[in-house]
Amino acid sequence: MQSFDGQPTSAGSVAEAALPRHERVVERLLRLQRITAALAGARTLTEIASTIIDQGMPALDAEVGVVAILSADGASLRNLGFKGVPVDTEAAWAEYPVDSPVPVAEAARTGAPVIVPTREERNARYPVLARVHGVEHGGAVAAFPLVLESRTVGSLGFCFPASRAFDDDDYAFILSIAQQCALAVERVRWHEVAEQEIAHRRASEEALRARERELTALVAELRQTQEALREADRRKDDFLAMLAHELRNPLAPLLNAVELIKAAGPATPIVERARTIMDRQIGHMARLVDDLLDISRISRGKITLSLERVDLVELARATALDYRSLLDARGVRFELALPPAPVWLQADPTRLAQAIGNLLQNANKFTDDGGSVRLSIAPPHPARGAVSVEVADTGIGMEPAVLERIFEPFAQADQSVARSRGGLGLGLALVKGVVELHGGSVRAASAGLGRGAAITITLPLCAAAPRAADARRAADARRAAASASSRRILIIEDNVDAADSLRMLLERRGHAVSVAHSGDDGVAVARMAPPDVILCDIGLPGAMNGYGVARLLRAESAMRKTLLVALTGYAQDDDRKLARAAGFDAHLTKPVAQAMLERLLAELAPLPETA
Ligand SMILES: Nc1ncnc2c1ncn2[C@@H]1O[C@H](COP(=O)(O)OP(=O)(O)OP(=O)(O)O)[C@@H](O)[C@H]1O
Ligand SMILES: [Mg+2]
The missing domain is CATH 3.30.450.40 (GAF domain)
Structure with missing residues (x-):
C-alpha cells in the first residue's frame, strides 16, 4: 500500500485498517x-x-x-x-x-x-x-x-x-x-x-418607534404647556378686566365729589388746591384704569369699533390741541404739519384720537424740556390707498432691542423700580390694538439712545367723499346740548356714596332727583311718579338687577317716554348689548363723565313747556 505522501507503508510500524x-x-x-x-x-x-x-x-x-x-x-x-x-x-x-x-x-x-x-x-x-x-x-x-x-x-x-x-x-x-x-x-x-442584521434592523426600528413615541409625547406636552399658557393668559386678562372694574367703582363717587366741590362756588385757596390735585389724580387714575380695561378687552377681542367717516386731519388737529398746552408748559416746541385738504377715513374717532393722543403723550413724556415734537400727516397719494400719521420727537430715543418689544403690553425700556416717567407700558400696545382693528399698522423708529424717536401709524384710506349727514349730525348734537334743562331723574344705585354724590351733582344742575338703593325700591319709586330719566346701576342687591328693572319698567305705558340709562363699571360691548336687549336706551360707564351725562340729558325730547 502506498501512502498519499508517497512514502511506502511499512506493515510493521503502521496499523492496517480494520475493514477491507x-x-x-x-x-x-x-x-x-x-x-x-x-x-x-x-x-x-x-x-x-x-x-x-x-x-x-x-x-x-x-x-x-x-x-x-x-x-x-x-x-x-x-x-x-x-x-x-x-x-x-x-x-x-x-x-x-x-x-x-x-x-x-x-x-x-x-x-x-x-x-x-x-x-x-x-x-x-x-x-x-x-x-x-x-x-x-x-x-x-x-x-x-x-x-x-x-x-x-x-x-x-x-x-x-x-x-x-x-x-x-x-x-x-x-x-x-x-x-x-x-x-x-x-x-x-x-x-x-x-440574523444580526435583522436584529439590528429590528432594534433600529424599535428605536425609531420609541423616538416617535417620545416625540408624540413631547408634542402632547408642548400642546399642554401651550394650552396652560393660553389659559394663564386668559386668566390674566380676566383678572385685569375685573381689577379695572373694581378700581372704577370707587372712582365714580370720588369724581362726583370733586365736581360737587367745584360747583359749590368759590373756596379757600387750600381747598381749591386740594380739589385741583384730586381732580388731576382721579383723572390719572381713571386713565390707568381705562387703559387696563381697554388692553384686556383688545386681547380678548372684545372691542368693536363704531366706524364712521372721519377727517383724519381734523381729528389730528383736535387731538394736538389737547396736548399743546402740556408741551408748551414744559418749553417743548410743538410743530404741526398737516395737509390743507381733509383726509377721509372710515374710523372710530374716539379710538383714533386715543391712539394719536397716546403717541403725543409718550412724545411729551420722553422728551426733555427744550426739545421738540412734530405731528405730521403727509398728503396721501390716492394710488397708495393709505395715509400715515407720524409723531416724531427729539427725546431720549430707544435702543434697537427696545424698539422690538415696545408694542407688547407692559413693555417699557426703563424697568427699574425708580422709573422716573411712570406709566404701565400699555399706551403703545393700545395704539397697536386700535390701529390693527382699523386694518392699519404701526411702527417705531429711533436712531438710538438720546437721538429721538418716531412712531408712525398707517391707515387705509376711504375712497368716497364725506356725506352731508355726518356734518349735520354733529351740528344737531351741539344744538341739543344747548337746550338741556331741568329733568326729573331717578337714581337706582346700591352704593350710597355713589348715589348721593351723583344726586348732589344733578341737583346742582337744577334737576329734581330721587334715589333708590335696590331694584324693587327703584321700580316702586318710578311707578309713583314716572321720571324723565332713570339712571340705573346694573349690579343691584336682591332678586332684581338693573336688567330686571329695565325689563319691568319698559313694559309699562307710563314709562314710555322715560329715558332708561344703564350705569356700570363694566364697559364691555357685551354689556352694552345686554343693556339694549333689556330695554335701556343708553349705557354709561362709571365713573360717569359729567359732560357725557349732560349730553345725554340734552338729547332728550324737548320739555313740554318749551315745545
Ligand atoms: N417717544 C418715545 N421715546 C422714547 N421711548 C419711548 C417713546 N414712546 C415709547 N417709548 C418706550 O416704549 C415704552 C412703552 O410705551 P407705552 O406708551 O406703551 O408705555 P408707557 O408710556 O411707559 O406707559 P403708559 O403709556 O401705559 O402710561 C415706554 O416705556 C418707553 O420705554
Ligand atoms: Mg405711553
Missing part, C-alpha cells in the same frame, strides 16, 4: 452522506464541529478530534469542538495563537494539510502533543485547513491511537469533510450576519 477497502469506502460514503445531512440542519458553529467530530472519528478510527476557527484578524484559533482529551486539556486549548506549535495551528497558518504518520515523528515535530498525549501514547496525526475560495477560515484535526499510513481514500475523506465543514461554517456565519 471496499467496505471502508462504503462506510465512509455513508458517513459523508450523514455529515452532509446533519450539517444542512446545523444552526451553530458548535453543532457543525460536533457533527464533523462525531462522524469523522469513527470513520477514521481516530481517538481525538478537533475543529477550530480562525479569529477575524487571523491571529488566533478558537476550538469549536474538541473530543477525546481530558477536560482540563480541552479548557486549556479553548483559544490559542495561530503560531502555536501544533498541527491544527500549522494547517490554519499555512493553508496546507499536515500529515504525521508515526508516533516518533509526532514526538519529534510536536513536543507539545507528546506532552499532552504522553510520549508512549498515540501515534499519527492529520490536520487539514478549512478553505473557502482560497481563504482559510480554520482547521480540523484527528489524532490516532497508533502510527498509521494515510492512503488516498483517507486523504479524500478528510479533505471532503474539511470542505463540507468550511461551507457549513460560512453558511452559519452568513446566517449569523443576516
Whole structure:
C-alpha cells in the first residue's frame, strides 16, 4: 500500500485498517452522506464541529478530534469542538495563537494539510502533543485547513491511537469533510450576519418607534404647556378686566365729589388746591384704569369699533390741541404739519384720537424740556390707498432691542423700580390694538439712545367723499346740548356714596332727583311718579338687577317716554348689548363723565313747556 505522501507503508510500524477497502469506502460514503445531512440542519458553529467530530472519528478510527476557527484578524484559533482529551486539556486549548506549535495551528497558518504518520515523528515535530498525549501514547496525526475560495477560515484535526499510513481514500475523506465543514461554517456565519442584521434592523426600528413615541409625547406636552399658557393668559386678562372694574367703582363717587366741590362756588385757596390735585389724580387714575380695561378687552377681542367717516386731519388737529398746552408748559416746541385738504377715513374717532393722543403723550413724556415734537400727516397719494400719521420727537430715543418689544403690553425700556416717567407700558400696545382693528399698522423708529424717536401709524384710506349727514349730525348734537334743562331723574344705585354724590351733582344742575338703593325700591319709586330719566346701576342687591328693572319698567305705558340709562363699571360691548336687549336706551360707564351725562340729558325730547 502506498501512502498519499508517497512514502511506502511499512506493515510493521503502521496499523492496517480494520475493514477491507471496499467496505471502508462504503462506510465512509455513508458517513459523508450523514455529515452532509446533519450539517444542512446545523444552526451553530458548535453543532457543525460536533457533527464533523462525531462522524469523522469513527470513520477514521481516530481517538481525538478537533475543529477550530480562525479569529477575524487571523491571529488566533478558537476550538469549536474538541473530543477525546481530558477536560482540563480541552479548557486549556479553548483559544490559542495561530503560531502555536501544533498541527491544527500549522494547517490554519499555512493553508496546507499536515500529515504525521508515526508516533516518533509526532514526538519529534510536536513536543507539545507528546506532552499532552504522553510520549508512549498515540501515534499519527492529520490536520487539514478549512478553505473557502482560497481563504482559510480554520482547521480540523484527528489524532490516532497508533502510527498509521494515510492512503488516498483517507486523504479524500478528510479533505471532503474539511470542505463540507468550511461551507457549513460560512453558511452559519452568513446566517449569523443576516440574523444580526435583522436584529439590528429590528432594534433600529424599535428605536425609531420609541423616538416617535417620545416625540408624540413631547408634542402632547408642548400642546399642554401651550394650552396652560393660553389659559394663564386668559386668566390674566380676566383678572385685569375685573381689577379695572373694581378700581372704577370707587372712582365714580370720588369724581362726583370733586365736581360737587367745584360747583359749590368759590373756596379757600387750600381747598381749591386740594380739589385741583384730586381732580388731576382721579383723572390719572381713571386713565390707568381705562387703559387696563381697554388692553384686556383688545386681547380678548372684545372691542368693536363704531366706524364712521372721519377727517383724519381734523381729528389730528383736535387731538394736538389737547396736548399743546402740556408741551408748551414744559418749553417743548410743538410743530404741526398737516395737509390743507381733509383726509377721509372710515374710523372710530374716539379710538383714533386715543391712539394719536397716546403717541403725543409718550412724545411729551420722553422728551426733555427744550426739545421738540412734530405731528405730521403727509398728503396721501390716492394710488397708495393709505395715509400715515407720524409723531416724531427729539427725546431720549430707544435702543434697537427696545424698539422690538415696545408694542407688547407692559413693555417699557426703563424697568427699574425708580422709573422716573411712570406709566404701565400699555399706551403703545393700545395704539397697536386700535390701529390693527382699523386694518392699519404701526411702527417705531429711533436712531438710538438720546437721538429721538418716531412712531408712525398707517391707515387705509376711504375712497368716497364725506356725506352731508355726518356734518349735520354733529351740528344737531351741539344744538341739543344747548337746550338741556331741568329733568326729573331717578337714581337706582346700591352704593350710597355713589348715589348721593351723583344726586348732589344733578341737583346742582337744577334737576329734581330721587334715589333708590335696590331694584324693587327703584321700580316702586318710578311707578309713583314716572321720571324723565332713570339712571340705573346694573349690579343691584336682591332678586332684581338693573336688567330686571329695565325689563319691568319698559313694559309699562307710563314709562314710555322715560329715558332708561344703564350705569356700570363694566364697559364691555357685551354689556352694552345686554343693556339694549333689556330695554335701556343708553349705557354709561362709571365713573360717569359729567359732560357725557349732560349730553345725554340734552338729547332728550324737548320739555313740554318749551315745545
Ligand atoms: N417717544 C418715545 N421715546 C422714547 N421711548 C419711548 C417713546 N414712546 C415709547 N417709548 C418706550 O416704549 C415704552 C412703552 O410705551 P407705552 O406708551 O406703551 O408705555 P408707557 O408710556 O411707559 O406707559 P403708559 O403709556 O401705559 O402710561 C415706554 O416705556 C418707553 O420705554
Ligand atoms: Mg405711553
